[in-house]
Amino acid sequence: MTHATEDVLARLGVAVPEILLPAAAVDPTKWAVIACDQHTSEPDYWHRVAGIVADAPSTLRMIFPEVYLNDGDADSRIERIQQTMHDYLSTGVFRAPLQSMVLTHRSTPHVARRRGLLVALDLDRYDYRPGARALIRASEATIVDRLPPRVRVRSGAPLELPHVLVLIDDPDDSLFCGLDHASLPELYSAELMLDGGTVSGYQLGPDEQAHVARSLDALHSGGARETSFLFAVGDGNHSLATAKQVWEQTKRSLTGDTSGHPGRYALVELVNVYDPGLRFEPxxxxxxxxxxxxxxxxxxxxxxxxxxxxxxxxxxxxxxxxxxxxxxxxxxxxxxxxxxxxxxxxxxxxxxxxxxxxxxxxxxxxxxxxxxxxxxxxxxxxxxxxxAFDERLLFTTVANDGVLPRKAFSLGEAEEKRYYFEARRVF
Incomplete structure (x- = not known):
């Protein structure tokens, strides 16, 4: 990737992430589990997940399902999560790191395909507070009281696993129409447990990453620069807010240029708000x-x-x-x-x-x-x-009114939420 492309992406708060994927010997169906904030009143769902995973390597062991937040064992659970991350890094559970954006295709019982793009977003360009004028904004009100347990999990953890979906306002589909998965190396393809459908990932080369930079730059240039924003967090508002808080704490102990620190960035999946596979449900x-x-x-x-x-x-x-x-x-x-x-x-x-x-x-x-x-x-x-929520109103509403009220919409049904598959080092 050229310096010119890097400069454009940096100006837009985007970086090419260093991705960690499970090794070939790892069963991908047991590896990938649904976002931790799903099925919060259904412990039986998570018991079934644990039964499917059994003793196999799994992202289940690196997350804190919120159904267990009030069980009283948070300290020991967080310690096990962070130890598992270290163990997986040192025992060959992951492949060698891959520096690349990743095109994702997700199918569910409800849609044939939802397209996404894994990138790293600059947390210094993100603000979840109502009325923020940042380039990256929350779409709905963030309940700050929900952040402390999440902050405890991320603080000191060597890895992050993303379930954040970040939306772009691209009615002409300029970004994704220029990314042909048939011409890209396939990185993974997996069946997802418990009616989650399937997911595939494809590696972007320098030309495709340059296309991403040009497309995002054109989208951002389309609005008044003093008021426009490029990214709206659609799912995982509280997870990205957690990453922001941990980064702000970390930053206080640093001196000099922080642009190369991995904790400054968060791994997210970009999705076009107009993607036919993205369903806005009331x-x-x-x-x-x-x-x-x-x-x-x-x-x-x-x-x-x-x-x-x-x-x-x-x-x-x-x-x-x-x-x-x-x-x-x-x-x-x-x-x-x-x-x-x-x-x-x-x-x-x-x-x-x-x-x-x-x-x-x-x-x-x-x-x-x-x-x-x-x-x-x-x-x-x-x-x-x-x-039903009209997706065409999302960006104008956030721009004009700050944020939507909490629980304004859902991006699909529970089984359509993001499953953890990729990881990234943050410390």
Whole structure:
């Protein structure tokens, strides 16, 4: 890769990562496991993962599944994680390091292909705070209280394993259309456990990496440079925020130029927000608290959202949510209907979350799938069903409003989340 390409990438907060992949003798299906922040209320899922992995080398031994965060054994678990990383580095579990971007193809039970590109992003160019003007920004609110256990895992760990998906706004598909996997060396191809589909990785050469630099530079040049940003974190906001915090702590002990320090960067997968294989799914709300006066509660919520309430049948409710992005459905026992926002410029998820945040003492759960949410609302409390999130609004909303509320959308179903496969040294 030429110095000119390196300079362009550096200006855009991007570097070519040094990738670690499992050795040929490692079973890739047992090696790759789903992101640690998935199935957090399903310990049985993680028990099944452990059963599949058994004694084989696996990324399972290098992550802290969040389902176990409150088990009381965090210190010993983190010690085992970091020791496993050292052991794998010294016993031939990994191949020799590879300095390259990697094109990824992922299939799932829901989509034939989702394209991604593994790169390293400069944490000095990233800011997760609301209203940040950085080149790399969070797409949704970061809950700082969730960071300490993640920081403890990353602090002192020699490796990072990425599950962060970072989005680019590329309606013409200029980046990925210039990367032909058929002409690239295949690095790996694996079946993913528990309905995860498949994943393949392809090594980019100097010409392809120069194309990446040109494409990203053109995308960034398309906006007003003082307000535009290039990257929005779609999945893994808290993981990237953790990397940022650890880097800020590390940086305080360093002197001189830090551009070559591996801890300054984080390994992420870039995905085009318009990729046909990337599905934006709404995350519904279920108010589990007992509501003594449902009519008064619904009226108060409508007032807080500046919305009109209309009761209707279940089929009509779902049709309205599908057809109108400013409509929010509700289900409470044998009643259902819709809230219709008066402000057609406001995102439904923003209006709803801001209104719920104003209500003291309610217990809100975040639900994937309209059928699940509806069933919960029939049983107790109130289910609030959101319309699909329009991916075309993501970058303009973050640019204009700072960040989206927490749980604004999900990138596909749980089994479509990123599986750990690649690693990178950070210390």
């Amino acid at each position: 995350i519904h709300r279920h108010v589990r608290s007992a509501i003594s006066d449902l009519d008064a509660w619904i009226a108060a919520l409508a007032q807080a959202m500046d919305a009109t309430v209309r009761e209707c049948g279940a089929d009509q409710m779902m049709e309205d949510i599908h057809d109108n992005p400013t409509t929010i459905g509700f289900v409470a026992r044998n009643r259902q209907g819709v809230f219709v926002l008066h402000n057609e410029q406001q995102l439904a998820v923003t209006a709803l979350q801001e209104a719920l945040d104003q209500i003291d003492g309610i217990d809100v759960d975040y639900i994937h799938g309209s059928e699940t949410a509806t069933a919960l609302g029939r049983d107790q409390g109130v289910a609030l069903l959101l319309p």
